[in-house]
Amino acid sequence: MKKALLVIDYTHDFVARDGALSCGEPGIALEEYILDLTRNFLDASDLVITLNDIHEKNDPYHPETTLFPPHNIKGTAGRNLYGKLHDLYEERKEEIIWTDKTRYSAFAGTDLDIKLRSRGITELHLVGVCTDICILHTSVDAFNKGYNLVIHEKGVASFDAEGHAWALRHFENTLGAKIIR
Template identity: 80%
Template sequence: MKKALLVIDYTYDFVAEDGALTCGQPGIDLEDYITNLTKDFLHDGNLVIMPNDIHEENDPFHPESKLFPPHNIKGTTGRNLYGKLHTLYEERKEEILWMDKTRYSAFAGTPLEIQLRARGINELHLVGVCTDICILHTAIDAYNKGFKLVIHEKGVASFDPAGHDWALRHFEHTLGAAIVR
């Protein structure tokens, strides 16, 4: 079975203590796990995709503008990957597929499904932030498109602990995802 790792929104704005929409310490605590998992996937010759949020400054038409403070603005350091993952990406970017996304789901308005189908990938491993927003919406779309899901519990976090816990249960019990604990 061919598989891919999706590292979703593990950016400075979502993770760093002073990020614009940070999940703070829970996100920071993922750094080693996500970086090592990314190395493992690359070592084994699997596809690694980094779908990352991108916004235009002062965009009054984007639905998130009414819900969240400005974040992951195009051309800012807030869009850089966080910590060791940023360094790994810079060293190995020719092996990693970066993908801009403008909605919660990495499938919405992106070529993600085309890239996966072209490579015969049918198993997706999800890590990143936020568990109950972008990870959740990506997982639901993946489920509806027939992909097998694997969620790495030590690789996801949120700024909402109750939402995080709910999403983990939803992945397992409603979407049939395997949870790596």
Template identity: 60%
Template sequence: MQGLVVIDYTHDFVATDGALTTGQPGQAIEKNLVQIARDFVTNEDFVVMAVDRHDQNDTYHPENKLFPPHNLVGTPGRELYGELADFYQAHRSKIYWLDKRHYSAFCGTDLDLRLRERQITTLHLVGVCTDICVLHTAVDAYNLGYQLVIHESAVASFDPVGHEWALRHFKNTLGAKVVD
């Protein structure tokens, strides 16, 4: 069985005016990312929207020392970006929404439980940022024994060097299939 995790494809991470945007690289993957999600929903595979969730003025979260405020609860920045927002609205009953507080979609969430309930052994990853949240999710998935598929045409970063490094790391260190 297989599942898809769409990671952090929100206004703050993708839109030109987003608080922590990947900008053009993130925008360029939109059609491929939405098509992959559409294919998974059509096949009735498990689809997860893993979305970063932060609270305004949270002085305890370590990301606050590293990045500007982003994906704040109740702000437009946390909304899904572009066509993915419309796709989600049309298929929300078939997609599992997962709030996450850390880079990895597994950290402090019930993602592993949800996947194991469905006997999912292969996990497809798309979204942003390749070298941060996608990478940390992939590492945790690998450590939990999942087979990984990374869709190169549906991941992006604001750091081109980090993006390329992460793609090599997925393949050479985590044994992931990196596909177009």
């Protein structure tokens, strides 16, 4: 079974203490796990894709504009991958696919499905933030497209502890995802 690692929204704005929409300590605590997992996938020549939120400042047509403070604004440092993952990306960017996304699901409005299917990928490993928003919506779309899901519990976090716990149960009990604890 060919697999891919999807690193979702692990950016400065979503993780750093001074990020515009940070999940704070829970997100920061993921750094080493995500970094090690990314290295393992790259070293095994498995596919790694970072899927990163991108927004226009004060976009009146985007539904998130009224829900959240401005975040991951095009052209800002807030869109950089967080911490050491940014450094790894800079070192090995020819091996990592960067994909911009404008909605919660990494499949909505992107060519992610084409990238995965053209490489014969059938199993998706998901890490990043937020468990109950972008990880959740991406997982539901992946499930509906027939992918096998693996969620790394030590690789996902949210600013909503209850939402995080609910989403982990949902991945396992409703989407049939394998949870790596």
